[in-house]
Amino acid sequence: MDQDRILEKIKKCLEMAKGKGSNPNEAEIALRQAHKLMEAYNLEMGDVLASMAGEITIEAGSDGTPPTWRIRLALTCAHAFGTHMIITRKLKGHFDVVGAFIFVGCAAAPELSGYAYQVLERQLQKARREFLSSSKNKRCKRSTKVARGDHFANGWIDAVYHKVDEFAGVDDSIAEAIEAYMAKHHADLGKHEMKRRKLKARDEGAVEAGYLAGKAAQLHHGLGNKQVARLTQGV
16 A cells, blocks of 8 residues: 555544544544554644645746745745745756745645736736836836836735635644645755835835835635635736
């Protein structure tokens, strides 16, 4: 019997053991069976928890290490769907290496986080281009336009994060599963220090414009307590 099937059996036993419909005797038998299987196949609870989570990798949209605003957008999407985000690199074609994000979570959460990033990134890029195409910004030198674009993007993300925070969060069991998965598959991660551009007085309007534009991005929490948000703008 392969390990995936064993883990599925153990999970079913544990679910039966804590199920509301099980009487004390049934719960005890199911728990004993789970422990018996774990001992027989040399598995620990961490292995069982880790098997409940999974991951997906998506391109960040930039070469090398993604800029701060892209990382913040990815973190916002991870926060929305209760996933853990990892900054990485991905081989594109035979020679090109591009920045990427890994979303780790349970059920469909990683896919939803990745989809949210792709949709919101397109919306943000469109809003950013429109902002920078204004007559006020057209006359600026390239370095100033890039800085203002970054400030606009960060303001936009601030607004989206504020919306997301109203419904974000995960159950303890999901958090434990993600923690176990990370310990098993991504134990040796380093830390990335994000550096947000210093805001100059002349660029304060870019942050405000970004925040106002970001408020138009709509994320709706699904029915009940499930982490299923729907992106309704720009899809």
